[in-house]
Amino acid sequence: MRNRFLLQIFSTLFCSSLIACGNSSPALIGGGAQPPSAGIAPKTFCGKSSWVAGIHELCDGHLVYRDYIYDDYGAKATVPAAAEPPGAGGTSSSGDARYPVGAENTADLVRIDLSLEGDSVVVEFELNTLYTADQTIAALAIDTDNDVATGTETLLGLTVTGADLVQQFSSGDPATNLIRGRFAKPKGDSWKIWAVTAQSDGTVMNLAFRGTDELTSVGGAFWEDTQAATLMAGDISAFAATVKVSDLSDKVTRGFEVKPGFHQRVYTSQYTLAPGEGISAEGVPGRHGRTASGCEQYFNYLGKYQPYGFFLPSGKGPHALVVSMHGCDSNHSHIIRQDVFEKQFGEDLNRIIVQPLARGSDGWFSDISERDVLDVLADTQREYDIDPDQIIAAGYSMGGYGAMRFAALYPDLWAAAVNWVGNTGSLYNTPLPGNPVTELERDLGDGIDLGENSLSGDSGAIGDVLDFIGNLRHIPLVGLYSGGDYLVPVTTALALRQKLIEADGVPYDFYLHPNAEHLTYAVLDSWQKEADFSAGRRRVKNPARVTYRTDASLDYPEYAIHHDRAYWVSQIVGRSEGYIDVDLHSFGCGQSTPQFVTGDDAGVGPLVLLWQRNFRQRSGEAPTPAQNRLEGTLGNLTSLRIDTAGACLASGTTYSLTSDGDTTLRFSDGRVLTLAAGLNEGALR
Secondary structure (H helix, E strand, O other): OOOHHHHHHHHHHHHOOOOOOOOOOOOOOOOOOOOOOOOEOOOOOOOOOEEEOOOEEEEOOEEEEEOOOOOOOOOOOOOOOOOOOOOOOOOEOOOOOOOOOOOOOOOOEEEEEEEEEOOEEEEEEEEOOOOOOOOEEEEEEEEOOOOOOOOOOEEOOEEOOOOOEEEEEOOOEOOOOEEEEEEEOOOOOEEEEEEEEEEOOOOEEEEOOOOOOOOOOOOEOOOOHHHHHHHHHOEOOOOOEEEEHHHHHOOOOEOOOEOOEEEEEEEEOOOOOOOOOOEEEEEEEOOOOOOOOOOOOEEEEOOOEEEEEEEEOOOOOOEEEEEEEOOOOOOOOOOOOOHHHHHHHHHHHOEEEEEEOOOOOOOOOOOHHHHHHHHHHHHHHHHOOEEEEEEEEEEEOHHHHHHHHHHHHOHHHOOEEEEEOOOOOOOOOOOOOOOOHHHHHHHHOOEEOOHHHOEEOOOOOOOOHHHHHHHHHHOOEEEEEEOOOOOOOHHHHHHHHHHHHHOOOOOEEEEEEOOOOOOHHHHHOOOHHHHHHHOOOOOOOOOOEEEEEEOHHHOEHHHOEOOOOEOOEEEEEEOOOOOEEEEEEEOOOOOOEEEEEEEEEEEEOOOOOEEEEEEEEEEEEEOOOOOOEEEEEEEOEEEEEEOHHHHOOOOOEEEEEEEOOOEEEEEOOOOEEEEOOEEEEEEEO
C-alpha cells in the first residue's frame, strides 16, 4: 500500500485514454458493523453537527448511524460505467451505478435515526439531496431473534442472512430531505439491523453500517470501495448494527470511539451554493466566470454537509495539526492517505492531519473553498484536543498555492507552512526584474489557446502570493520545486525564490530538485526533510513587528471572509482599491530582534533526487530594550485598531510613523491618533 498515490496517478492517466476503465475488486472488510470500541473519542457525539463517517451510536435511546458523504455510487459492475461520476474532478468511483439526469445524489444517505415510541418503531432517513418526494427508497431489514437460520427475507434483492422483517419507505419530504416511517415494534430482546437507500427503480446506491474504515478507490474520492464490492456480490449480511431493545426503551446514550488511522469526517456548513444541495457536474464557476482555461476555479459540491480527509495518530492529545490542501483535479483523499505521509507528517509528530474537499477539485482555496478550509480547521479544534500554537499549513500544487495564501492572509494562525510545487498565482511569474513576461500575458489576453490543454496565466488563482511574501515574517516556509515540472514551470519557482531572497526577515528553506517533475514527491511518498523543517515549530503570537499586506478585493463578505487583521493589528480599512500595507514595530514589550543567516547548499535524497537549497534561517537574537515607542509605515490605509496589551504600549507612547495619506489609528484603551501624509512624530497620551 506504500505507493497508493502512484497507482492513483497511473490509473487516472491510463483511464483517461480509454472509453471506460474499471477497478479490480477490493477485498471486503469483514465486520463492517463495528461495536463501540476503545480508541480516541471526539469531545461530543450526541446531537452532533459533525462526525467521523461510518459511526453508529446510542443517543438518548436513539440508534443513530452517520454515513459517508457523496459516496452513493452503488455496485461495482462487470462492465463499468462510461460516465465519470458527477463532480469527480478527474477521479473515479468504484461503484458504477448512475442516476438519471436531474436526480443525481438523491440516494446519498446522511443519517439513520431509529427509536421507540410506545409499541412502534420510528425510523428516519436523512438524505443529502432530495428534489421530489418519490425519488428515493429507504429500506431496512431486521433479524429479531438473533438466529441466522430462521430469516428468509431479502432487502431490495440483497441477501441479509437471518433477517425476518423488512420495511420499505418510498415517500420523502424534499423540504427537509427526510424519509420517515413507522411500524409495529417487533418481537425479540436484541435486533440486528441492515439498511440501504436506492433509486425509485430499486437500484441500491448506498449501504449503511459500514464502519469507519471504508476505503477510497484507486484514483477515487468517495470512500465506497467496500460498498461497491459488497453490492456487486449481492450479500450485505456483514454490514449491520446490533442493538438491545432495552437500550432503546431505557434511553441509553453510548458513543463510538474511533480508532487511530485514516477516516472521513463530515461537518455541517452554514453556507451552500444554489440550489443548496447535490452535485454540479459541470461546476459552479468562480470569480473568473465560465472559462476554458485549465484548472479554472469551479465548485462542485453544493450542500451543507461537507466531508474532509482525516488522519488520527495513536498518541494522546494535545495534538499538533496539519491542514493539508489538495491539488487541482484532486480531492480530500489524495496525498493524505499515503502511508509514509501519514507516518512522517502525522504519527511520528503526534499530529492530526486534515484535508478539506474545499467544495471540489478546483476551488483554489479562495471564496467558498477558503471558507471550507476555515470551517474544517474550526471543526477539528472544536472536536479534538489541538494545540493552537502548533498548526501547520501545507499543500501540493494548487494546494501549495493555498498553503502560502492562507499563511500570508492569516499569519497569526500558523506555526509554519509547507509547499510542494505550489502555483504562485500566475504561471507568468519570473525572477526577471520587472517581470517582463507579464507584458506578454497582456498582449496575448487571458490565456494561450492550446485547445483542451488551454492554460491561463492565472488559472483559477485569486491573488498572486508573490505580492504577499512579506506577510510571512513570522511563519517559516519550506518550498519544494522541480526542474522538469510541466505544470508549474521552473521560472515560477525561481520567481518565488527571488521574492524570498528579497524579503526582509522571512525565514525559509527553498529546495530546487533539477531531476524531478510535478508528481515526483507524491510518487516517492518520502517527506522527511519537510517534516523535519516543520517539526517543533510554534506560532508567534504577539511579535514586536507586524508586516501585513492585504487587499479588500480578496475578501468575500457573503462567506464571512475578511482579511483585515494580523497579530495585534485589526480592523484594517483601505483608503482606495488595491493593496493596503501595514508595517508597524512596537518596542513596548522589549522583545529581542531575531538574527538570521543565509546561504546555499546541495545534496541528494530521497533516493537519487538531487536538490539545491537556498535558505534564511534564524541564528540567534539581539537584545532590544523595552521602550514605549511605535514606529512604522502605512500605505493606502484609512484606519486600523491596535491592541495595546498585545503591543505593550502604555500611556505616553511616542511614535514615528510615515503614511501616504490621512490615517486614523484607534487603540484598544480608547486613545486615537490621526496621521497626515508624510512623517508624523510625537507622543500619544
